[in-house]
Amino acid sequence: MTHTKSSAPEIPGYGFGLPGTACSPVSNEDLRQLEETIGWSTADEAVMWRYAGLFREHAEQMVDTWRAVIGSQPHLARWFVASDGRPDEEYKARVKQRFVQWVIDVATRPHDRAWLNYQEEIGLRHTPAAKNRTDGSHTPTLVPLRYLLAFIPIVTNIRRILESEISNGDGLRALELAWTKAVHLHIALWARPYTRDGLW
Amino acid sequence: MTHTKSSAPEIPGYGFGLPGTACSPVSNEDLRQLEETIGWSTADEAVMWRYAGLFREHAEQMVDTWRAVIGSQPHLARWFVASDGRPDEEYKARVKQRFVQWVIDVATRPHDRAWLNYQEEIGLRHTPAAKNRTDGSHTPTLVPLRYLLAFIPIVTNIRRILESEISNGDGLRALELAWTKAVHLHIALWARPYTRDGLW
Numbered sequence: 001m002t003h004t005k006s007s008a009p010e011i012p013g014y015g016f017g018l019p020g021t022a023c024s025p026v027s028n029e030d031l032r033q034l035e036e037t038i039g040w041s042t043a044d045e046a047v048m049w050r051y052a053g054l055f056r057e058h059a060e061q062m063v064d065t066w067r068a069v070i071g072s073q074p075h076l077a078r079w080f081v082a083s084d085g086r087p088d089e090e091y092k093a094r095v096k097q098r099f100v101q102w103v104i105d106v107a108t109r110p111h112d113r114a115w116l117n118y119q120e121e122i123g124l125r126h127t128p129a130a131k132n133r134t135d136g137s138h139t140p141t142l143v144p145l146r147y148l149l150a151f152i153p154i155v156t157n158i159r160r161i162l163e164s165e166i167s168n169g170d171g172l173r174a175l176e177l178a179w180t181k182a183v184h185l186h187i188a189l190w191a192r193p194y195t196r197d198g199l200w
Numbered sequence: 201m202t203h204t205k206s207s208a209p210e211i212p213g214y215g216f217g218l219p220g221t222a223c224s225p226v227s228n229e230d231l232r233q234l235e236e237t238i239g240w241s242t243a244d245e246a247v248m249w250r251y252a253g254l255f256r257e258h259a260e261q262m263v264d265t266w267r268a269v270i271g272s273q274p275h276l277a278r279w280f281v282a283s284d285g286r287p288d289e290e291y292k293a294r295v296k297q298r299f300v301q302w303v304i305d306v307a308t309r310p311h312d313r314a315w316l317n318y319q320e321e322i323g324l325r326h327t328p329a330a331k332n333r334t335d336g337s338h339t340p341t342l343v344p345l346r347y348l349l350a351f352i353p354i355v356t357n358i359r360r361i362l363e364s365e366i367s368n369g370d371g372l373r374a375l376e377l378a379w380t381k382a383v384h385l386h387i388a389l390w391a392r393p394y395t396r397d398g399l400w
Contacts (some may be wrong), residue, residue: 024337030346033275037350073235127307145395146230149349150237150387153381181353188349191391195345199394 011097013134015121016105021160022130024113024120026189031116036187044178048107051175054165055107059100062161069098069154076147082140091137106182116189123190135154152168156180211297213334215321216305217314222330224313224320226389231316238385244378248307251375254365257306259300262361267296267353276347283338291337306382316389323390345394352387356380 015021026034048055080095082088099168102122109115124130126148128141158179159172168174192200215221226234250299270276280295282288302322309315324330326348328341358379359372366372392400 034346036273037276038353039269044397069239073236075232076237093278106264142399145391145400146234146388147237149391150234150384152352153238153377153384156380157377177353177357180356184350184353188346191345191349194396194399195394198398199342200345 011101012094014098015134016100016109017116021117022121022124024116024189024192026116026120026192030185031111034185034188035111037190038181040181040185043174043178044181047171047174048176048182051162051166052104052107054162056104058161058165059103062103062155062158063096065161066151066154067092067118069151076151079140079143079147081139088137088139091132091135094135102186106179106186111185119186119189120192122186123193126190127193129193145191148187148190152183156183201230211301212294214301215334216309216318221317222321222324224316225388226316226320226392231311234385234388235311238381238388240381240385243374244381247371247374247378248382252304252307253367256304256360258361258365259303262303262355263296263299264360265361266351266354267292267299269351276351279340279343279347280340288337288339291332291335294335300385306379306386310335311339311385319386319389320392322386325394326390327393329393345391348390350375352383358385376378 026101063097070080077087080092082091103114107120121130125134128144131141131143132139156176156179159176162173163173233351270280277287280287280292305315305318321330325334326343331341331343332339356376357377359376361373362375366375
């Protein structure tokens with residue numbers, strides 16, 4: 001399969017901006033307040049843009065690193081296991097492509113309605129509302145919220161991957177902070193479908 | 201009021217290890233798997249212990265810094281407002297004392313059953329199940345989960361506060377990572393009462 005990672009990639013189940021993707025109930029005002037809480041600023045957006053090429057280049061390496069952590073822990077790997085008790089390799093491969101694209105999207109996508117809707121879709125795909133639906137798979141119908149939250153420090157620790165690329169310590173620090181804020185914003189949005197009515 | 205912050209402090213509503221505090225339904229095995237997911241290790245615990253004095257010394261300054269962020273944003277400050285529309289200063293003062301103690305506890309408390317139960321209690325105190333109950337206050341009955349999650353990058357960014365104290369860059373980095381892991385562990389536990397049945 002050929003695609004350019006920087007434009008519209010042909011990734012199975014990658015529904016960004018497509019019909020059939022969830023509609024986020026999060027208002028623009030909710031989003032603005034969430035960004036303000038995190039401290040997300042135009043400076044953070046600019047830092048992410050400046051280093052977008054690095055994310056494109058290293059996205060797969062990052063995901064491989066994270067997936068190795070998942071693969072090494074049975075309580076994390078089990079959410080990728082089919083009903084026959086074996087890892088669902090096709091599901092894993094499809095999810096991986098989307099995970100790689102997510103890294104690039106975090107660095108490059110503006111926080112508009114299409115982006116917001118797709119974060120709702122990603123959240124739903126971790127819950128019984130939509131897990132397996134996109135891929136016709138038969139893995140458990142959930143990734144528990146606690147693992148999504150507990151995995152954040154793994155995903156925000158990009159220093160080891162990027163420090164060889166960025167010699168400027170302040171630049172690396174700024175990128176690390178911007179990435180950390182962005183990841184938390186995404187996870188906060190993904191947490192919505194997990195949350196009891198009115199408590200999100 | 202006099203108390204030593206390092207032993208059992210006389211803080212109103214600080215129910216750590218006391219009867220009447222919630223019982224966490226999280227099993228020891230759940231906790232172990234959560235710690236493993238985060239990458240929490242004995243090395244992290246040792247780093248937190250090594251710098252416990254710094255946390256004791258700076259806990260109030262940290263909380264003041266974070267509370268200034270909250271106070272500057274109406275969508276965060278509103279959860280501390282009484283039914284008469286004014287900030288509930290008594291509630292704020294009591295919560296602040298417990299928040300300061302929480303910082304010290306993160307650095308010093310072992311992850312045992314009393315600790316686990318108190319994290320459940322703290323989580324509940326952010327939800328309609330128990331907000332205001334401890335303090336007899338009349339603020340809104342919720343801090344929405346999204347703000348708890350969005351506030352994490354504010355709380356994990358301790359570098360500016362501690363870098364003048366730790367001249368060793370690697371030591372500061374290790375402390376920052378250990379603190380980040382610990383905060384996510386706590387928030388993952390606090391998220392439990394917010395979560396739909398079976399999805400935590």
